[in-house]
Amino acid sequence: MSENENDFEALRRLLVLKRHEIPPPGYFEDFSSRVVGRIRAAEAVRELPFLLRLLQAFETKPAYPVAFASALCTLLLFGIVSVEQSPVLVTTPVFSSSGDNAFSLTPRALAIGNSSTNPPVDVPLFGTQPNTAANYQTVNFSPDGN
Amino acid sequence: MTMIMAEPAERNDSDAPSAPAEEMVLVDRARGGDLKAYDELVRRYQERIYATIYHMTSNHEDANDLAQESFVKAYQALKSFKGGSSFYTWLYRIAVNKTINFLKQRKNRQHMSLNDLDFNAEHNPDFVALISDKTPRRDAGLSELQEKLNAALLKLSESHRLAVVLHDVQGLSHEEIAKIMHCNIGTVRSRLFYARQQLQALLADYVKAT
Numbered sequence: 001m002s003e004n005e006n007d008f009e010a011l012r013r014l015l016v017l018k019r020h021e022i023p024p025p026g027y028f029e030d031f032s033s034r035v036v037g038r039i040r041a042a043e044a045v046r047e048l049p050f051l052l053r054l055l056q057a058f059e060t061k062p063a064y065p066v067a068f069a070s071a072l073c074t075l076l077l078f079g080i081v082s083v084e085q086s087p088v089l090v091t092t093p094v095f096s097s098s099g100d101n102a103f104s105l106t107p108r109a110l111a112i113g114n115s116s117t118n119p120p121v122d123v124p125l126f127g128t129q130p131n132t133a134a135n136y137q138t139v140n141f142s143p144d145g146n
Numbered sequence: 147m148t149m150i151m152a153e154p155a156e157r158n159d160s161d162a163p164s165a166p167a168e169e170m171v172l173v174d175r176a177r178g179g180d181l182k183a184y185d186e187l188v189r190r191y192q193e194r195i196y197a198t199i200y201h202m203t204s205n206h207e208d209a210n211d212l213a214q215e216s217f218v219k220a221y222q223a224l225k226s227f228k229g230g231s232s233f234y235t236w237l238y239r240i241a242v243n244k245t246i247n248f249l250k251q252r253k254n255r256q257h258m259s260l261n262d263l264d265f266n267a268e269h270n271p272d273f274v275a276l277i278s279d280k281t282p283r284r285d286a287g288l289s290e291l292q293e294k295l296n297a298a299l300l301k302l303s304e305s306h307r308l309a310v311v312l313h314d315v316q317g318l319s320h321e322e323i324a325k326i327m328h329c330n331i332g333t334v335r336s337r338l339f340y341a342r343q344q345l346q347a348l349l350a351d352y353v354k355a356t
Contacts, residue, residue, distance in 0.1 A: 008346065011349070011353050015295070016272070017270075017288075020264045021200070021264075021292065022263075022264045023206060024261075024262075028193060031188070031213075032192060034214060035185075035192075036181050038218050039181065039218055039222075042222070
């Protein structure tokens, strides 16, 4: 290895030039205080509530608000597309057992019909189905009027 | 002269990592949140850490940022420092890893921002000979030589450059480099050999002249 060291002696002497490269005068005088300042700033940020930390991150790194806005737009587009593709809800009229035989919607039926999150299926409602057996009258017809 | 960075012959004992007990006291105090103690540790190693990063990046602004970030990261990670190695080696490892990660990201946009040479460089007989009329590169001033040297270093891979910087520029021993680079001494020697071979080829004009 010592032979190798001798082979590279000229190169090593040239590399010594690197030791003469120095930063601007006074650079190291306040280096440690800059480091300590950064440590204090990092600790102060860590103690902030989440929302303020988020805002601070937005201010310091412009990529964050761009990413956040992109994510928000994507979410919005996804929402619009999924609403447009979902099947249209058809409200099924439900017979009321009370009163006459006209179509009427009970409060529960109205609730189902108005809710956009419920699937459009017919839910059997106890006591609200058309009572075909009980709601008719037998009519007898006789030519003499009795 | 303002400073010659990390020249081993000029290290004094208080700066060298030969006072582990005193240093461990400072580390313990810093771990407990004492920023004055950490300030003292930063002062001890700022020049060597900055110099290593600067010689790896050949860019003062990058070296400034990375050196500060390395010290901040070291402070935040002090709880994980168990004392298995010296604080100095541990700190070096943080700085070196940070620099290598940075260089990998920066790969395609290398831009040199070199520091000025100190007054002593002009009086170094080796460099005077190199730029004198007798050399084949008499037109080359010291700053041109500095640029060529840095450009050649940037052509080496990060691990080869690190070996040369730590050994031939910073003056660290093979053992210290092996600890910092997490490899064995044989690997350090072979990296050093191939790095020098490459540099010798890249700087053939200048090396022959010295």
